[in-house]
Amino acid sequence: MGHCDTVTTIVNPTGSMNVLSSHEVSKLQDTSKTGLYTLFRQCALAVLNCESEKDNAHELMAEHEDFDIRIIQEPRGLKLELINAPACAFVNKKLILGVKENLFSVLRDILYVFSEMEEQGLFELNEPRDVTNLVFEILRHARAFIPKQPPNIVVCWGGHSIGREEYLYTKVVGYQMGLRGLDICTGCGPGAMKGPMKGAYIGHAKQRISKGRFIGLTEPGIIAAESPNPIVNELVIMPDIEKRLEAFVRLGHGIVVFPGGPGTAEEILYILGVMLHDKNRKIPFPLVFTGPKNAAEYFQRIDEFIGATLGKEAQALYEIIIDDPAAVAETMKSGLDKVTRFRRASKDAYYFNWELTIERSFQETFEPTHESMAALTLTHDMPPSELAANLRRAMSGIVAGNIKESGIKTIQQHGPFRLSGEPELMQRIDELLSSFVAQHRMKLPGSHYEPCYVIDN
Structure with a gap:
């Protein structure tokens, strides 16, 4: 595994998405082959690694194998916990706003395209x-x-x-x-x-x-x-x-x-x-x-x-x-x-x-x-x-x-x-x-x- 600075923190959402159902959270945290966790983690890491010039997805995943992302669901909304995220996405340990917006775009699209629409059979x-x-x-x-x-x-x-x-x-x-x-x-x-x-x-x-x-x-x-x-x-x-x-x-x-x-x-x-x-x-x-x-x-x-x-x-x-x-x-x-x-x-x-x-x-x-x-x-x-x-x-x-x-x-x-x-x-x-x-x-x-x-x- 490669060595680089990392940050562990909790971030609040931007945009209109601030609430998830327990069903949606369970899908994003499902680490089985049929779950969305692997896809969500991969896309989120790519957004956080925005300054990288690597062009090999396998190498990127291996370099940051200790990266994790978790959904924190609260009565007043959701938060994301980023664990060992690439430090290049932060300034003074605060997530760069543009990166933050793109991170929640990932959450939006992963849920909508690969969860809601798939369950409705719209991929057939x-x-x-x-x-x-x-x-x-x-x-x-x-x-x-x-x-x-x-x-x-x-x-x-x-x-x-x-x-x-x-x-x-x-x-x-x-x-x-x-x-x-x-x-x-x-x-x-x-x-x-x-x-x-x-x-x-x-x-x-x-x-x-x-x-x-x-x-x-x-x-x-x-x-x-x-x-x-x-x-x-x-x-x-x-x-x-x-x-x-x-x-x-x-x-x-x-x-x-x-x-x-x-x-x-x-x-x-x-x-x-x-x-x-x-x-x-x-x-x-x-x-x-x-x-x-x-x-x-x-x-x-x-x-x-x-x-x-x-x-x-x-x-x-x-x-x-x-x-x-x-x-x-x-x-x-x-x-x-x-x-x-x-x-x-x-x-x-x-x-x-x-x-x-x-x-x-x-x-x-x-x-x-x-x-x-x-x-x-x-x-x-x-x-x-x-x-x-x-x-x-x-x-x-x-x-x-x-x-x-x-x-x-x-x-x-x-x-x-x-x-x-x-x-x-x-x-x-x-x-x-x-x-x-x-x-x-x-x-x-x-x-x-x-x-x-x-x-x-």
Whole structure:
């Protein structure tokens, strides 16, 4: 076990949650395999460990194996007892307010999503509309909707293990967007998820915007590897990666993609696969790929891969802007103006993209196992949207093998995942992933990477 300063204390809640039933408390304290304790502890530790740059969930859990969290239920409300919590979350032994808010967001979402909704059978979802309604209910419960506010939420995707130059670039892009009054939504972790928020925060301050939104969307399998950064002021935990991705495109109004690894490739394949649907052709959704000059080759490889797998129609859905933060912000602001006009004309909600059609292949929960990864159909004769869905699943499996605790354990027990398919396509996948490894986009810079996958050409 690693050694670091810890704090043991009791904290009072923030927000509206201040009472739990005895049934809810027992669920959160149930340490059995079917209980919520393990999930609650893992997510809470990730929030408290917000300054960490580790990207291995298993290592984080092992380093803080003596951490515990307990519910104290009193007649006048609840409290949380934190035992051996990371000291970085405290100042003068008082929990940092932003960390405290995110901690109780964990409590809110764990209870609502994994207790109340599961007991009502709402996870047995057979229709795409049911899944969308579930995503809506989770976001509404988290108070993520501001009904009358025109579209201004920009989703920022990108790697958690980017280099210093790329990180600074994300901050400048965020700053330019903040100057234009745009809010930021990311996966809430470090790197390209943190930089845009920090930059936009300064931009908002200069424009005297006091209620800027910095929304973090995560899920239990990845939160420990990508702990919520301290800028996040609205944290929402979705049940799995598929609902997390849908929340991004339903809540957000445009997307900026920075350099990243397989997780970023998964996100790109998701949005392209969704937008390739015939019913989505007329829906404006600004999508920009951007990075500093040294990222030009990265995006060239991404663009070539998309062209070779999904075709020119997919390439037409995005714009690549290199080393020009102001142009990125202006392009996004102009795109959001189009989104506003479209939503107004179609009478769609500003706060939730109901018009977007998302097929079941992009909503079904994909559990990465050796069997499910090997069974993926990867050939050029598939419709582009279906190929995008399976390529997305392949990247999701690699992300799991890289940083999710369950995926890491699976790889340790049974060896790397195997991917097979059409030789030419497999070669292109291999080349793309190899470029990620060479550029240290699979792990934090300086750490050794052991591939969790094998490509059968």
